Amino acid sequence: MRIVRLTREAQKADTRARLIECARRVFLDNGFHAATLEQIALEAGVTKGAVYSNFDSKADLFLAVSGTRMEQRLEGYQRAGASATRVEALVREFVRIMMSHDPDGRWASVVAEAWAVAASDEPFRLALIEQSARGNAVIMRAIEDLAERAGVEFLLPMEKMDMLCVALVRGMFLQRLLDPARVTKERIEDTLIAVIHGLARPRAGSTQRRAHDEHLAPRPGGRAAARRRTHRPR
Amino acid sequence: MRIVRLTREAQKADTRARLIECARRVFLDNGFHAATLEQIALEAGVTKGAVYSNFDSKADLFLAVSGTRMEQRLEGYQRAGASATRVEALVREFVRIMMSHDPDGRWASVVAEAWAVAASDEPFRLALIEQSARGNAVIMRAIEDLAERAGVEFLLPMEKMDMLCVALVRGMFLQRLLDPARVTKERIEDTLIAVIHGLARPRAGSTQRRAHDEHLAPRPGGRAAARRRTHRPR
């Protein structure tokens, strides 16, 4: 049985994919700074030179890893967002997805380290902003969908809802890495649910009274939201 | 005019204080990793050896800086917490204090970097947890005071309210360093106020209806909260 030779293009794509996968693991295990290109290359079965044949720099490799992870996570969010009709169920599903992608907050920490580096590396910073803009768009969409399906509206405009959710989750995950005993999965879940409930009220026009202690009921008949796609990354 | 010689003790305390002050500046300017003991010592007018005569390690020096900063901030919170009677006014004052201590999120970023290091340095991690426990205690106290003075109660237990506020603010400040145009002081303020309003309701026993669009009025006659000091750092 002869080994089928891959084309150069396929070969390179394969190496690139392996590097991204190994980089993900090494970044997670060691953090952004402590992760070395040496170890990443070693695990991928190539030399450091191969990294520079596929990426411009450590920062560029990180962007590739980060982009891949984000796509996977967003896919999960979209699937989850399409089915849930209750605020609570959706938030729980979101937390479940996030926890499965970053059980102990290590990734949140790697991202924070990368941002610290980006503070004095303008191209890197701009690339990170652009990348998160994609995530923000998906999350805003998910929140809008949820609002419509659950028959509620939120007290804050979508940009702020998005900023709030992302910042809150990131902050809690970072704290979780420092002190997992204090910041448990349940507390993260409960807190996020409470915050979102606290910012929701029945759709304008509805006569339903606000129910604080019950979960907001689904209201499938809610009128379609005028979805504004005004997402200008400035 | 003769130079008055300081005692050894005073001399050392002086050097230590200067090192902490310079370390603060260098950490802020460069981040935790990029800050070098060389530069810190240089700015303080001593050599690196003097750092090791006053601190066990870079991590230990950071703890000293962090502890000093925290004391200053907590002092501000307590002063602010003692006077405000409206949820909104207090939150605005808190944000003002935080912004004056960390205008662009750099310090939040330094802390996140330090936490990343602490993930593989157990003594450092435990010291950081202990340090933040002090902060948590003060913030919980401030929230309780606010609740009492504003005549509201919160839908989450104090530990969760504290975790929420700290995580949310940290998350937003980190995002601010990455993208200051998107995460403005006003958005941070508005978001925090909305979240806290969303989690507040009139004191049990009160017949007052929930007012979503008005700011919660002060209710100075609210009954004293049984302040539980169950702050067990586990």
Next chain:
DNA sequence: TGTACATCAGTGAACGCGCGTTCACTGATGTAC
């Protein structure tokens, strides 16, 4: 199908650099008499 040359993904070694930490030593301050 075979040959000659071009391409370029990946090699391997070197480069250039700076870091946190240690330690033998110094000299001003402190202490005992």
Next chain:
DNA sequence: TGTACATCAGTGAACGCGCGTTCACTGATGTAC
């Protein structure tokens, strides 16, 4: 008050280490004829 010794904050140089990046080169793949 003066002298002899002890202490120890801070010096300065060296240690040990590893990193991200560069680059001349190699050899398998691709292309032209």
